Amino acid sequence: xxxxxxxxxxxxxxxxxxxxxxxxxxxxxxxxxxxxxxxxxxxxxxxxxxxxxxxxxxxxxxxxxxxxxxxxxxxxxxxxxxxxxxxxxxxxxxxxxxxxxxxxxxxxxxxxxxxxxxxxxxxxxxxxxxxxxxxxxxxxxxxxxxxxxxxxxxxxxxxxxxxxxxx
Amino acid sequence: xxxxxxxxxxxxxxxxxxxxxxxxxxxxxxxxxxxxxxxxxxxxxxxxxxxxxxxxxxxxxxxxxxxxxxxxxxxxxxxxxxxxxxxxxxxxxxxxxxxxxxxxxxxxxxxxxxxxxxxxxxxxxxxxxxxxxxxxxxxxxxxxxxxxxxxxxxxxxxxxxxxxxxxxxxxxxxxxxxxxxxxxxxxxxxxxxxxxxxxxxxxxxxxxxxxxxxxxxxxxxxxxxxxxxxxxxxxxxxxxxxxxxxxxxxxxxxxxxxxxxxxxxxxxxxxxxxxxxxxxxxxxxxxxxxxxxxxxxxxxxxxxxxxxxxxxxxxxxxxxxxxxxxxxxxxxxxxxxxxxxxxxxxxxxxxxxxxxxx
Numbered sequence: 001x002x003x004x005x006x007x008x009x010x011x012x013x014x015x016x017x018x019x020x021x022x023x024x025x026x027x028x029x030x031x032x033x034x035x036x037x038x039x040x041x042x043x044x045x046x047x048x049x050x051x052x053x054x055x056x057x058x059x060x061x062x063x064x065x066x067x068x069x070x071x072x073x074x075x076x077x078x079x080x081x082x083x084x085x086x087x088x089x090x091x092x093x094x095x096x097x098x099x100x101x102x103x104x105x106x107x108x109x110x111x112x113x114x115x116x117x118x119x120x121x122x123x124x125x126x127x128x129x130x131x132x133x134x135x136x137x138x139x140x141x142x143x144x145x146x147x148x149x150x151x152x153x154x155x156x157x158x159x160x161x162x163x164x165x166x167x
Numbered sequence: 168x169x170x171x172x173x174x175x176x177x178x179x180x181x182x183x184x185x186x187x188x189x190x191x192x193x194x195x196x197x198x199x200x201x202x203x204x205x206x207x208x209x210x211x212x213x214x215x216x217x218x219x220x221x222x223x224x225x226x227x228x229x230x231x232x233x234x235x236x237x238x239x240x241x242x243x244x245x246x247x248x249x250x251x252x253x254x255x256x257x258x259x260x261x262x263x264x265x266x267x268x269x270x271x272x273x274x275x276x277x278x279x280x281x282x283x284x285x286x287x288x289x290x291x292x293x294x295x296x297x298x299x300x301x302x303x304x305x306x307x308x309x310x311x312x313x314x315x316x317x318x319x320x321x322x323x324x325x326x327x328x329x330x331x332x333x334x335x336x337x338x339x340x341x342x343x344x345x346x347x348x349x350x351x352x353x354x355x356x357x358x359x360x361x362x363x364x365x366x367x368x369x370x371x372x373x374x375x376x377x378x379x380x381x382x383x384x385x386x387x388x389x390x391x392x393x394x395x396x397x398x399x400x401x402x403x404x405x406x407x408x409x410x411x412x413x414x415x416x417x418x419x420x421x422x423x424x425x426x427x428x429x430x431x432x433x434x435x436x437x438x439x440x441x442x443x444x445x446x447x448x449x450x451x452x453x454x455x456x457x458x459x460x461x462x463x464x465x466x467x468x469x470x471x472x473x474x475x476x477x478x479x480x481x482x483x484x485x486x487x488x489x490x491x492x493x494x495x496x497x498x499x500x501x502x503x504x505x506x507x508x509x510x511x512x513x514x515x516x517x518x519x520x521x522x523x524x525x
Binding site: 079 | 247252253283284367368483486
């Protein structure tokens, strides 16, 4: 009995699926694959992350989400160093559990910088994660790893930071 | 091109030192034989023989009339104009640490970056705490002290940016090493924008810094009549070697400074800026970094010339980890030993705790 009901439901679902596909297919537009454009979108996030990363240095009290004591992420993590995106998730003593880079970013904002922090799916949080990850590009995945050096040398001007005062 | 061939290039293409400055194993063995046990006592040893510290001309200096003494070194407080800021407490803790030393050091040298944003209020806050020291102190500027008003407030509070004193047979020099070529007039930056750029460690539009021509001339004149067997202690905010230029862990005219100081038997160079334990030795110049009283900086992604001389991995949840004070003791033979005095002793490896011979 149960089998018959299941078979009937499956057949109806398939029919419905085909119908929806036939109706929607001609009007559904999908953007063509464009790696360069996709990368540009990532770099927009990285640039926003860079801006947030350097917000707060010397500008206490102006950015309650990020910092109320004048400290910015870049005070301790220039070039996104010592963030180790390649090592997360990992057990982090300060979090007291196996956590993610986003959780650690909020820990730094809340505990070190006395800011409010960001929702884990917010544009800001994703941008900061994008910046830290981009600045550590090329690092080999190494879950749980802890070290205090930046993983690779940034030669020349590196990522073109958009230095404009206390951004 | 010819010059390039004489450089020793590390994997990141960064020049660590000139070929003519390289200390060979033979030099090492010869010097240790001459320097005898005095060099060995407090020295810290890197794994290879060529990485050994404490290669000053100790034996030759033994005949000089030097009265042993100790200087304390504080640096990089990065004070904010915010009431009861966390960094105020750490700055004062370091001052108290020095005031509780037994015996008291003869003098304290502050190696730059009292303030964070170049505000006079930040410098005044730091000066008020330094004035609580029981002994005299001298200050050199850091980039955070300088680029809001181009040193106007700093000079009004602390005097000359380049200075020297003679103390117990040792010549002590302090220099402003954070002078940057004008990058602000062209784009029409305001003083606040200029300061805002400089306070980013990875500011790539600021350019390298140094003592510049005026500083080099001052230094030449200052040491002209100082005898080569006089021990030199040289304070600058930035290191006298290309450690990691991207973060200005370098001084653009360090090669010229080293040339001017080359005539001396032993130069002990102490620098701020790097917020970490680090050491290098180039010819007659030992160069040692210092911990801050604000935050530590990660080690940049380059090989350390003396990998044993570094601090341990630090706990971001312990706001005082990796920070503290220092003292430099000069012995009768003219050699110096730098001691790190951390707030949290676990930050410093046991070998470094015994002191780094300069």
